[in-house]
Amino acid sequence: MDTNSNVSSHVGLDSLKDAVADTDVVIIPAGIPRKPGMTRDDLFNTNISIVCDIIKVIGQVSPNALVGIISNPVNSAVPAAAEILKKLNVYDPKKLFGVTTLDIVRSNRFIAELKGLCATDVNVPVIGGHSGPTIIPLISQCTPQVTFDHDVLVKLTKRIQEAGTEVVQAKAGAGSATLSMAYAGAKFTVSMCKAILGEPNVVECSFVESSVTDSPFFSTPVLIGKNGIEKNFGMGNLSDFEKDLLKAALPELASNIKKGVDFAKNYK
Structure with a gap:
């Protein structure tokens, strides 16, 4: 594409550090989608684990990034992410966003x-x-x-x-x-x-x-x-x-x- 941006590819949790290191903005859309009869809260067990895994790495290698969480349930994912960042002593409430x-x-x-x-x-x-x-x-x-x-x-x-x-x-x-x-x-x-x-x-x-x-x-x-x-x-x-x-x-x-x-x- 004729843009001035560069794209790099990373797969799996092992390469996540390379993907998010020294970034300014991280957007997290990871997780499974809803199926008929499911609420966003029904996605909790799978998606919150994924969000916490990603947030932990962000806190370790890119603690100053602005982080936007799309993964559902957002109402639970953002507070969970805040707790993970607090454990790492890098939580800044001004930098954590739930994308609504x-x-x-x-x-x-x-x-x-x-x-x-x-x-x-x-x-x-x-x-x-x-x-x-x-x-x-x-x-x-x-x-x-x-x-x-x-x-x-x-x-x-x-x-x-x-x-x-x-x-x-x-x-x-x-x-x-x-x-x-x-x-x-x-x-x-x-x-x-x-x-x-x-x-x-x-x-x-x-x-x-x-x-x-x-x-x-x-x-x-x-x-x-x-x-x-x-x-x-x-x-x-x-x-x-x-x-x-x-x-x-x-x-x-x-x-x-x-x-x-x-x-x-x-x-x-």
Whole structure:
């Protein structure tokens, strides 16, 4: 390809150190996909082990890298990764990200379709986590401003929360979302690269260590700079409907996070 970038190939855990040594950004999409009837949490045992193996190596050879975790369940994988990095004494909460961009691009698309807008002109912050009821689209904060009747809002929110399941069912066991996930992952990665190159005002929603709510990890819009998170913009003003979504999300988030932390504490 006529680009100025170079590509190197690495296979297996033994070559992982060479793959990630001295990197600025590491994106982790590794793991198995969902099948019909599975939730993201059902992927826990296999995928969390994979994430921990990779994070351990990153902590050893590239502790200053910005790390984005795509592997599901994100709500557990990010807290688990944080614990592994703490064990290595290299944890920096400003540099660890759970990639939830797919929820944003889906929200943008669905709203654009309903309102007859161009999807690239729509931006909806999505907070909380990256599974079912923990996905909270803040439609009241959509740009441009949009309104929906309550019953439409409920159906739209449910569709955003269950969009991944919709794809899994449509593929009938052949896999989960691939093209949209690749797009969302690439979009987030490009933002990370822009940030480390010094481009200003790089803002993405991401599942990060947080004090915005009682949840120790929570997805909100964050400003990303050369050294990671520079500012957490929080939730803004929520509608009553969104407050109810938040209330419903927090118990599941707490359970997901604890599961990841407990796994990592016993990981060797």
